[in-house]
Amino acid sequence: MRVIRAGVCAAIAWLATGQAVADAWHSTGDANELAFATAYDGQPLEGRFRQFDVRVETEGPAAVPATLAVSVNVAGADMNDRDINETLASPDWFDSGAYPSASFASHSVEQESLDHFVATGTLDLKGVRAPVTVDFSWNARDGRAKLAGTAQLSRSTWSIGEGEWAGEDHIPDTVKLRFTVNLTPRN
Amino acid sequence: MIRNDSQTWGSVARALHWSIAALIGIQLCLGWIGGEMARSPAKVNLMTAHKSLGLTVLALVVLRILWRWANVAPQPPERSPRWEILAAKASHLVLYLLLVAVPLSGWVAASTSAIPWKFWWLAPLPNLLEPQPDLHEVAGEVHEALVTTFLVVLGVHVVAALRHHFLQRDRVLMRMWRG
Secondary structure (H helix, E strand, O other): OHHHHHHHHHHHHHHHHHHHOOEEEEEOOOOOEEEEEEEEOOEEEEEEEOOEEEEEEEEOOOOEEEEEEEEEEHHHEEOOOHHHHHHHHOOOOOOOOOOOEEEEEEEEEEEOOOOEEEEEEEEEEOOEEEEEEEEEEEEEEOOEEEEEEEEEEEHHHHOOOOHHHOOOOOOOOEEEEEEEEEEEEOO | OOOOOOOOOOHHHHHHHHHHHHHHHHHHHHHHHHHHOOOOHHHHHHHHHHHHHHHHHHHHHHHHHHHHHOOOOOOOOOOOOHHHHHHHHHHHHHHHHHHHHHHHHHHHHHHHOOOOOOEOOOEOOOOOOOOOHHHHHHHHHHHHHHHHHHHHHHHHHHHHHHHHHHHOOOOHHHHHHOO
C-alpha cells in the first residue's frame, strides 16, 4: 500500500513538474532583428543590434509564453555609419566599454489574445535598472516559434545620450524598438 | 557692361569669380574646423553649413561655366609667350574641373554617411548613393585629396595673377577686379 501511495505521489509530482517546468525556447538562426528607430532634427534614423539572444519559457502543450528574457551586446549597435557607431559606443551613449551588455527579464507575461502578449519587466542597461513593457506576438508550431513585437524606451531613463546630446533639441527622448526573432526549443 | 568682350570681363563673370572665391574661403574654414571638432550637435550643424555652402558653390560654378560658354573670354595680353597662354588655359581648365569635382565628392561623402542633413536646414536633398561606411571613407579621402590639389593649383593661379599685376604690369588682374 505504501509503495502504491509513493508511486501515485511520484507520478503526480512528475506530471505536475512536467506541466510546470517550462520548455525553454532560444533564438536561433541569423534572420533575427532587433531594430531601434529614432530621429535627428526630425529626420528618421534606424539602427539595429547585431548581436542579441532571446529566451522564452512556455507552459503547457500549447506553449504559452510565461517568461521573456533578452540579452543584447550593446557594442553591436549599428546605424550603418562609422561616425555614429563610434559615438554610440562612447560614454555619453551606451558606454559599451564599461557596460558591454544589456538585459531584459520579465516579471510577468499577460496573454491579451490568442497570440498577443504583454511582458512587463526590468531592463538593465548602462548600470540602470528600470521597468519596460514589451508587446509581442508569439506563434509556436512544429518545434519552431516566431516572436515579433515592439517596445518604447525613454533614453533619458538610462542616460543614453548625455552631455550635449541630452534633451530633445535634436534627438527625441522616445526610442522605438522593433524585433522579429525565430526560436527553437532547447532544455 | 554685363557681358565679357575681347578686352575685359563683364560684371556677371566678375561677380561669379569673386563670390565663388569668397565662399570657397569660408568653405575651407568650415571644413577644417569641422574636421577638428569632437562629435557633437554643434559639429553636425557646422557640417550641415559646409554641405549646404558646398552645393551652393556648385550651383554658382555651373552658372559660371554656362556663362563662360555663352560669352567670349578676354584675350591674353599681347606678346604673351606661348607657354604662358597654354599654362593659363590648362590651369583654368583644371580649376573649373576641381570646382565641380570637389563639391561632387563632398556630396558623395555626405550621401554615403547616415548622418541626416537638410540644405540650409530647409529640405533634404536627394542622396547620390545609399549610406555605405566603406564608400564613405573612400569618398572622404578623395574629397580631401581634391581639395589639396585645388589649393596647389589655386596657389599657381594667385601667384600668376600677382605676377601679371606687379611684375608684368598688365591688366590681367585688374580686368577681373574692375572690368
